Amino acid sequence: MTGSGREPAGEPAGRGETGDQAGPRRAADELGVLLARVALGDEDAYAAVYDRTAGPVLGVVRAVVRDPAQSEEVVQEVLLDVWRSASRFDAQLGSASAWVMTLAHRRAVDRVRSEQKAADRERRVPSSAPAYDEVAEAVEARLDRERVRRCLASLTELQRESVTLAYYGGYTYRQVAELLGVAIGTVKTRMRDGLIRLRDCLGVDS
Amino acid sequence: MRSRGDRQAQPVHTLAGAYAMDAVSDAERVRFERHLSGCDACRQEVRGLREATAALGAAAAVRPPDALREKVLHAAAQTRQLPPSVPEPPAGRARDRRRLSWRPRIAVALGGAVAAVGVAVGAGVVTYDMQNRLDQAQGRDLTVAAVLTASDARMMSAPVSTGGTATVVMSHREHALVFTAAHLNSLPAAKRYELWLIGPDGARPAGMITASGRGRMVGPMVVSGLSAGDRIGMTVEPAAGSPRPTSPPVVMVSLAG
Numbered sequence: 001m002t003g004s005g006r007e008p009a010g011e012p013a014g015r016g017e018t019g020d021q022a023g024p025r026r027a028a029d030e031l032g033v034l035l036a037r038v039a040l041g042d043e044d045a046y047a048a049v050y051d052r053t054a055g056p057v058l059g060v061v062r063a064v065v066r067d068p069a070q071s072e073e074v075v076q077e078v079l080l081d082v083w084r085s086a087s088r089f090d091a092q093l094g095s096a097s098a099w100v101m102t103l104a105h106r107r108a109v110d111r112v113r114s115e116q117k118a119a120d121r122e123r124r125v126p127s128s129a130p131a132y133d134e135v136a137e138a139v140e141a142r143l144d145r146e147r148v149r150r151c152l153a154s155l156t157e158l159q160r161e162s163v164t165l166a167y168y169g170g171y172t173y174r175q176v177a178e179l180l181g182v183a184i185g186t187v188k189t190r191m192r193d194g195l196i197r198l199r200d201c202l203g204v205d206s
Numbered sequence: 207m208r209s210r211g212d213r214q215a216q217p218v219h220t221l222a223g224a225y226a227m228d229a230v231s232d233a234e235r236v237r238f239e240r241h242l243s244g245c246d247a248c249r250q251e252v253r254g255l256r257e258a259t260a261a262l263g264a265a266a267a268v269r270p271p272d273a274l275r276e277k278v279l280h281a282a283a284q285t286r287q288l289p290p291s292v293p294e295p296p297a298g299r300a301r302d303r304r305r306l307s308w309r310p311r312i313a314v315a316l317g318g319a320v321a322a323v324g325v326a327v328g329a330g331v332v333t334y335d336m337q338n339r340l341d342q343a344q345g346r347d348l349t350v351a352a353v354l355t356a357s358d359a360r361m362m363s364a365p366v367s368t369g370g371t372a373t374v375v376m377s378h379r380e381h382a383l384v385f386t387a388a389h390l391n392s393l394p395a396a397k398r399y400e401l402w403l404i405g406p407d408g409a410r411p412a413g414m415i416t417a418s419g420r421g422r423m424v425g426p427m428v429v430s431g432l433s434a435g436d437r438i439g440m441t442v443e444p445a446a447g448s449p450r451p452t453s454p455p456v457v458m459v460s461l462a463g
Binding site: 039041043083094 | 221255277281290
């Protein structure tokens, strides 16, 4: 099983030199090739895709959904979605892992939002939201990639909080603004600036 | 609520970060995707931001329970896969190129409805019932794509006499049309809109319209089996449907040509 134990290939990256990308990029290409075989109905290739993606998918889903049983349901939906729609993956539009992780995050967020809608009839969202520290701690305990941690640390505090709450917390930018007590427009730009900085730090822009 | 100053116009583009993290409402997502479709630089940016968010996700990886693997692989083996999206055929002849010019307009006219189909098709599957519905949606999706990309496709719009607008894209080559309507008046619960193909031999039922709650966007409905000389009309009928129209059409579009 890949996942928590696996170290990123190569030395810790600097700020986006392409030389650092050989390892991750080759892995990404492998996943793309596997997806192409999955699109043809290759179950062995699908098992290999599972082994490469189940850990990250479960990680992001659990960060957002929290409840273990529900998380597992969502993970099953996501991974089945990968099997079903492998033919729709287009390497021109991004890496295979970004495709899978986008599916995963979107589904996790859909799950919590539909539950929130039900809960909203009784109470306002922000009052039911966990405090930022709680979210950040739960996530940071699992961060096993030093590089991402370091890059997150290079963001301004507001950028980091905005990105963390949105991505791992599954909150909308309006909810993030409410939680942080910051203007909506500010949160919007911090999310974008933060992700741009993260992208440049990680050297993942393809 | 925060001060009004927060709402002052910002370039829609600043939403790219929130969008890449699914931190937008459904309506904002639709609006932003419309913006993306006309902005290469924005698509490129979102693509890069998504690589960054994928890295965030990967960093949170945990070891999945062993039993999950068996469950997922087993479910996959019993799940039908989607075919690739239908590519638009290359526009070779001059006539085809001229046809292309209105496609963006159709995309806008049908945008919400077609996107809705896409969402349904993209959803995962757990039950046979769901599978069936998805297969239907997918079949409809393919027909919609075939009609929209047909070299002889034509788009026509007409006002609905009781309110709203009907838009038809039809292809005689595909013997089919795609019908959508927007802003239809809501009907009492006992009534529904029904479509008809009206030819020299009378009217053939072409489908009941399921209006959404607020009667906004309807469709896309696929109507196949077009014959020469047909018109398409819409009437208000009892909710269970009628074998033939029982009221005058509220809209009628000629399909000649």
